[in-house]
Amino acid sequence: MSIPTIDSWTPPGIRTTAPAQAAPAGKPGDVVRSTEITDRPEARMASAARVFDVTYLSADSHGNLVEVKGSVSVPKKNPGPGGWRIMAWDHSTMGLGDDCRITDTLGKDPRGSRDKWLGQWLRDNYVIAATEYQGIGGPGVHAYLDGPVAGKNTLDMVRAARTVVTRYVGTPISNAFVSYGGSQGGHASLWSNHLAGSYAPELKNAATIAHSVPTGLADYFAAIRPGFPNVVIPDYVTYFSYVLAGLKVARPDIDVDAYLTPTGRKVVKDAERLCYAESGPATKGLTVGRLVSKPLTDGPLLPALRQYARVPTSGYGAPILIQQGYLDVVSFTPLSEQFVSQLRANGVDVTYRTYPDQRHGLSTAQVLQSVTWSNSRRTWPR
Known part of the structure; x- marks a missing residue:
């Protein structure tokens, strides 16, 4: 007997469309x-x-x-x-x-x-x-x-x-x-x-x-402050922007923008849509020191980042x-x-x-x- 293909058969319990404007029904892995x-x-x-x-x-x-x-x-x-x-x-x-x-x-x-x-x-x-x-x-x-x-x-x-x-x-x-x-x-x-x-x-x-x-991501983010010099890490601005964009998603209670210059806010916002290959050219010439308005050790950001990006x-x-x-x-x-x-x-x-x-x-x-x-x-x- 031939096996039905995915296009010709919908097995029980599998939805083919998600309900509009509603949280999906089901359980993890469905x-x-x-x-x-x-x-x-x-x-x-x-x-x-x-x-x-x-x-x-x-x-x-x-x-x-x-x-x-x-x-x-x-x-x-x-x-x-x-x-x-x-x-x-x-x-x-x-x-x-x-x-x-x-x-x-x-x-x-x-x-x-x-x-x-x-x-x-x-x-x-x-x-x-x-x-x-x-x-x-x-x-x-x-x-x-x-x-x-x-x-x-x-x-x-x-x-x-x-x-x-x-x-x-x-x-x-x-x-x-x-x-x-x-x-x-x-x-x-x-x-x-x-x-x-x-x-x-x-x-x-x-x-x-x-x-x-x-x-140990938070350990070297702790050094970042205004005027922080350029570093040898390739695409460091890209990684920095991705991490802070992710932190904004997971911890909306942390005012990430309060740590950023206008340029930094734009870079972190752009990180939500730019793919890795695009981000490097888009941030060429920038350093993380130009993105921050105060040390990341001030206030609640670094403890939140330490918890957010940890590895057990x-x-x-x-x-x-x-x-x-x-x-x-x-x-x-x-x-x-x-x-x-x-x-x-x-x-x-x-x-x-x-x-x-x-x-x-x-x-x-x-x-x-x-x-x-x-x-x-x-x-x-x-």
Whole structure:
């Protein structure tokens, strides 16, 4: 018997339209809309058999259920006895605006490098469940580095992927997953591990891989004040504006604009829509010292930022691999090493690997090490 396609069949419990001007009905991880996009060249990596664009329900910074975008890429190989495993992919910084989506354009890569490293998960029989994070391509503004929200978005994307694969592809799929991401994505992946046991107990978090993770963010934001000199951090103004734009979303009680010059207010407002590739040219020649009107240590902003952008140092239910470029000046090695030491002191199962010649991000060969590490985990259901 042939399996119905997503366009010809709507399974029970799956809504095809959201109610207008109302909060979506349902529970976290429910699929709102799904469309097969395999025939779009920009959507399908070479190693994917089928790709689905997915809209599902997950949390925003205020605990509301909202629509979140993502995609599901399906392997070409048949699954093993336990069904396909799931890799929950958390993308790195792409921007905050609706046009900054990446999950439905994973095949748009002229050099083919994305399929070399992300496609290896498919070749090793993982379904890729990729979230866009709340606010990117959906309602509201994306709260950049709001870890609890990104972690829930990741876990709900795994739930949505299981629905899509089971009901539309008709192939067995495990409840076990590994979360994986770099930079912003590494931050999100760690939070999904931290939250998995309480938020999604029906899932089995087998492992987490995070590289180039922004830890201790508030520690170097504390130095920012009017006249702060230019620094060697690439696109520092972009990151600064994204963080403060996200803080405004998550903590409307903090008057972020009171810390900003007119130029700073414009840059932070523009950050709500500018994608990463656009923000650099738009802020060329600016320094963070020109954006602030008083030190960020004055008043409540820095304590709020410290709480907002934190990464837990305990409470992880699955082993972690952290990869760090030693020359990274965006996610500083000393802060990453401090974070790893805290994890180990708290009994967390963490493997730490550094690369002496690497900056922010990793080479394809180093990324592929993470797939091998994931495959070897004894925490996978047997």
